[in-house]
Amino acid sequence: MDSSLLIRACAARAEIVAGALRGAALVELLHAIPVRDRDAWVDAALGIEEPPADEPELPRGAVPYLPCGVEEILAMVLEVPLGVDDELVDLGAGLGRVAILAHLLSGACARGVEIQGSLVRRARALCTNLGLADVTMAQADAAETALDGTVFFLYAPFNGPMLIRVLERIEEVARRRAIVVCAVGLELREVPWLVPRATSSVSLMLYDSCVPGEDAGTHHG
Numbered sequence: 398m399d400s401s402l403l404i405r406a407c408a409a410r411a412e413i414v415a416g417a418l419r420g421a422a423l424v425e426l427l428h429a430i431p432v433r434d435r436d437a438w439v440d441a442a443l444g445i446e447e448p449p450a451d452e453p454e455l456p457r458g459a460v461p462y463l464p465c466g467v468e469e470i471l472a473m474v475l476e477v478p479l480g481v482d483d484e485l486v487d488l489g490a491g492l493g494r495v496a497i498l499a500h501l502l503s504g505a506c507a508r509g510v511e512i513q514g515s516l517v518r519r520a521r522a523l524c525t526n527l528g529l530a531d532v533t534m535a536q537a538d539a540a541e542t543a544l545d546g547t548v549f550f551l552y553a554p555f556n557g558p559m560l561i562r563v564l565e566r567i568e569e570v571a572r573r574r575a576i577v578v579c580a581v582g583l584e585l586r587e588v589p590w591l592v593p594r595a596t597s598s599v600s601l602m603l604y605d606s607c608v609p610g611e612d613a614g615t616h617h618g
């Protein structure tokens with residue numbers, strides 16, 4: 398990234414901390430950053446640095462940390478669409494790129510669930526430094542914790558029995574309310590209670606819940 402982009406990232410960071418850069422203005426700014434620089438630019442603006450090494454003993458089925466691309470996060474926010482009344486849950490939240498950026502773009506409350514304590518501590522520090530009270534990070538195994546929210550995001554965080562268990566927990570939420578499940582790098586077409594929606598991104602899939610007993614209606618962003 399060249400120095401002019403870095404200067405713009407520093408200026409954007411100051412505006413984010415001041416609460417002045419949010420929503421449509423941030424979408425417009427992101428679109429003005431060259432695609433090849435966008436991920437690094439966002440990390441510079443949010444203060445996301447190199448991650449610590451993954452913990453050596455991740456449980457079976459847990460995928461190590463890799464941040465989701467800004468393109469997919471933008472597409473998710475715009476196409477769900479995520480709104481101020483939503484509660485976004487990023488399952489396997491890493492350093493919080495999804496939760497923090499989605500909150501800034503939409504105003505939705507965002508919660509990350511992350512199994513690695515070193516990542517959770519760093520993500521919490523980022524939120525504190527940015528002054529974001531509506532972004533929270535829980536250290537937990539997503540397969541073993543009660544979930545709630547209106548929009549669930551999964552960037553290929555787990556597989557095998559762990560993924561099946563997490564989907565059961567999300568389905569419990571869908572029995573109470575209409576939800577949207579967003580998946581990157583993860584195929585959920587075989588899940589009977591999820592109805593796929595096409596998106597503008599080749600790697601992002603959106604699914605609306607359709608569970609017998611679910612409250613009538615659909616998700617409203």
Ligand SMILES: C[S@@+](CC[C@H](N)C(=O)[O-])C[C@H]1O[C@@H](n2cnc3c(N)ncnc32)[C@H](O)[C@@H]1O
Pocket residue numbers: 458459460461462463464465466487488489490491492493494495510511512513516537538539540552553554555559
């Ligand atoms: C591919 S990364 C995605 C990170 C984040 N969603 C992002 O896009 O920036 C997967 C993350 O899921 C976490 N993870 C794996 N299994 C988990 C589990 N059972 N519960 C919570 N987090 C888990 C990993 O530690 C890792 O940080």
